[in-house]
Amino acid sequence: MLLEAKDICFGYTKNNMVLKDINLGIKPGERVALIGPSGCGKSTLSQILAGYLTPSSGSVLFEGKPLPKEGYCPVQLIYQHPEKAINPRWKLQKTLNEAWEPDETFLAEMGIEKQWLTRYPNELSGGELQRFCVARALGPQTQFVIADEMTTMLDVITQAQMWRLMLTILEKRGLGLLVVTHSLELAEQICSRVIKFEELGTNHGFTSVVD
Numbered sequence: 001m002l003l004e005a006k007d008i009c010f011g012y013t014k015n016n017m018v019l020k021d022i023n024l025g026i027k028p029g030e031r032v033a034l035i036g037p038s039g040c041g042k043s044t045l046s047q048i049l050a051g052y053l054t055p056s057s058g059s060v061l062f063e064g065k066p067l068p069k070e071g072y073c074p075v076q077l078i079y080q081h082p083e084k085a086i087n088p089r090w091k092l093q094k095t096l097n098e099a100w101e102p103d104e105t106f107l108a109e110m111g112i113e114k115q116w117l118t119r120y121p122n123e124l125s126g127g128e129l130q131r132f133c134v135a136r137a138l139g140p141q142t143q144f145v146i147a148d149e150m151t152t153m154l155d156v157i158t159q160a161q162m163w164r165l166m167l168t169i170l171e172k173r174g175l176g177l178l179v180v181t182h183s184l185e186l187a188e189q190i191c192s193r194v195i196k197f198e199e200l201g202t203n204h205g206f207t208s209v210v211d
């Protein structure tokens with residue numbers, strides 16, 4: 001199993017558990033979509049799978065091991081809201097190079113203009129900023145990408161461009177993917193398996209660690 005969530009429970013407050021006994025297993029080579037109603041806990045689970053939040057019980061394993069507590073996380077999360085994922089006081093060159101140093105060809109492929117690098121996040125549009133977040137998440141040490149409503153704020157043409165590029169990179173580098181989306185159409189186009197969030201608490205979508 002490539003990425004596993006085992007018996008995950010989590011609440012932002014003690015009396016209100018958002019996630020209860022969530023089990024999910026993603027095999028190497030699978031591209032999985034997670035769909036579910038607003039507020040059910042998809043983003044919370046994504047943050048746990050990428051090591052941003054610690055579950056109150058249960059565990060996350062990547063290639064059979066817990067996620068590293070320090071250093072680069074092989075599971076990279078791309079948020080729905082790029083402005084929340086970026087330090088507002090850093091120019092974008094610094095933000096990008098904190099993760100890795102992509103070359104000009106890569107930046108051009110991502111549709112990132114050179115002049116944007118010298119700007120602060122509030123000097124770019126949401127869509128422009130999201131390109132940085134995607135580029136930043138695709139560093140050479142990344143092995144798995146979680147895209148949480150990654151293209152929601154982009155126009156349909158840019159959405160299609162971003163996904164085409166993303167899929168090319170994922171395939172070239174053999175990276176795993178979990179897509180969180182409200183669009184069943186996108187899920188079915190991009191992924192080999194679609195999971196409904198409400199099925200996760202009853203062990204659906206989970207295959208034993210023996211795999």
Ligand SMILES: Nc1ncnc2c1ncn2[C@@H]1O[C@H](COP(=O)(O)OP(=O)(O)OP(=O)(O)O)[C@@H](O)[C@H]1O
Pocket residue numbers: 012018036037038039040041042043044045
């Ligand atoms: N930082 C937070 N503090 C307290 N409660 C939170 C926090 N973030 C999310 N929640 C609550 O946790 C629940 C799950 O939220 P989450 O964002 O994971 O849902 P979601 O399925 O991703 O929703 P959407 O599809 O609307 O993005 C919601 O009831 C939400 O109000």
